[in-house]
Amino acid sequence: MENILKIKNLKTQFTIGDKKGLAVDSFDIYLKKGTIHGIVGESGSGKTVTALSILRLLPENGEIISGEIEFKGKDILSILEEDMRKIRGNEIAMIFQEPMTSLNPVLSIGEQIIEAIVLHQKISKKQARIKACDILKKVGITEAEGRLNDYPHNFSGGMRQRVMTAMALSCNPDLLIADEPTTALDVTIQLQILELLVELSKKEGRTLLFITHDLGVVAEICDRVTVMYCGKVMEECSVEELFENPLHPYTIGLLKSVPRIDMDKNEKLYNISGNIDNIFTKHSGCPFASRCEIADEKCKEIVPQLKEIKKGHYARCFKV
Numbered sequence: 001m002e003n004i005l006k007i008k009n010l011k012t013q014f015t016i017g018d019k020k021g022l023a024v025d026s027f028d029i030y031l032k033k034g035t036i037h038g039i040v041g042e043s044g045s046g047k048t049v050t051a052l053s054i055l056r057l058l059p060e061n062g063e064i065i066s067g068e069i070e071f072k073g074k075d076i077l078s079i080l081e082e083d084m085r086k087i088r089g090n091e092i093a094m095i096f097q098e099p100m101t102s103l104n105p106v107l108s109i110g111e112q113i114i115e116a117i118v119l120h121q122k123i124s125k126k127q128a129r130i131k132a133c134d135i136l137k138k139v140g141i142t143e144a145e146g147r148l149n150d151y152p153h154n155f156s157g158g159m160r161q162r163v164m165t166a167m168a169l170s171c172n173p174d175l176l177i178a179d180e181p182t183t184a185l186d187v188t189i190q191l192q193i194l195e196l197l198v199e200l201s202k203k204e205g206r207t208l209l210f211i212t213h214d215l216g217v218v219a220e221i222c223d224r225v226t227v228m229y230c231g232k233v234m235e236e237c238s239v240e241e242l243f244e245n246p247l248h249p250y251t252i253g254l255l256k257s258v259p260r261i262d263m264d265k266n267e268k269l270y271n272i273s274g275n276i277d278n279i280f281t282k283h284s285g286c287p288f289a290s291r292c293e294i295a296d297e298k299c300k301e302i303v304p305q306l307k308e309i310k311k312g313h314y315a316r317c318f319k320v
């Protein structure tokens with residue numbers, strides 16, 4: 001299967017005053033067409049910044065200082081902003097963590113979806129309206145025709161997330177990036193949105209980059225997973241391998257922190273001690289060393305490289 005997206009050695013830096021820090025640090029990922037690839041990691045590990053780097057939508061004080069991002073053979077980092085604008089929405093779409101901030105509150109849902117379709121597909125408003133209805137139905141919004149005139153505040157959180165999904169899908173993107181699309185929703189609605197995303201990616205051959213800190217969701221929907229920490233890939237493997245044969249102490253910690261159904265009532269949930277460092281903290285060794293139960297002097301002094309430990313299973317750790 002061909003790779004639709006290749007990221008090599010990506011470094012994204014933020015500057016605050018005279019401080020500089022890497023939110024994404026030597027990050028690599030290869031996405032195979034038609035697959036669902038998860039990125040997991042604690043809050044602050046660099047998941048959203050990675051997604052924003054792919055779309056070249058970083059905040060003012062952020063910049064990509066090195067690396068390559070290749071999408072369908074095109075070098076994303078060197079193309080003109082004008083061409084990048086065509087790729088965004090058309091070929092790569094993103095569902096953001098905060099649906100309310102990415103919908104325009106003063107325009108009806110219909111106006112927003114129809115505008116997006118007209119802009120990207122060069123069809124008439126009338127045809128776009130029909131298409132918008134189809135897409136809203138696809139994401140499970142009933143009486144779509146009538147709902148086109150509603151404003152974002154008329155929708156519940158779950159419905160807004162469906163609208164966002166509809167907007168993202170309206171332009172038939174090859175790659176859909178979903179950043180924690182369901183964390184703010186209740187469990188049943190979460191499941192419905194996830195099922196929808198899986199169905200669309202499987203049925204329509206879309207590639208999905210799914211960002212989450214929920215390992216349960218990863219187990220449900222992903223083919224491969226990247227475990228991220230302090231901007232770095234700590235482990236990358238198939239979902240089966242992640243759960244059956246996790247290698248990195250950080251991954252093992254994350255897995256142990258997930259509540260299980262067979263847990264004893266009195267059993268306390270495991271918690272990785274300490275906190276993730278902020279991006280301005282300098283490490284000379286492995287960024288996880290200060291929290292790692294098996295780290296030694298070498299781990300604190302030298303950064304381990306990401307290595308293929310067995311076929312298709314990569315880890316960045318001296319102890320594996």
Ligand SMILES: Nc1ncnc2c1ncn2[C@@H]1O[C@H](COP(=O)(O)OP(=O)(O)OP(=O)(O)O)[C@@H](O)[C@H]1O
Pocket residue numbers: 014015016023041042043044045046047048049050059061062097213278279
């Ligand atoms: N504009 C900015 N200026 C400075 N630092 C930033 C900026 N945006 C993000 N960061 C920092 O970059 C790091 C990675 O942030 P990011 O939002 O990618 O984390 P995340 O993995 O998406 O976390 P979450 O799970 O909470 O969404 C964090 O330490 C964050 O504080």
Ligand SMILES: [Mg+2]
Pocket residue numbers: 047048049097179
């Ligand atoms: Mg995030």
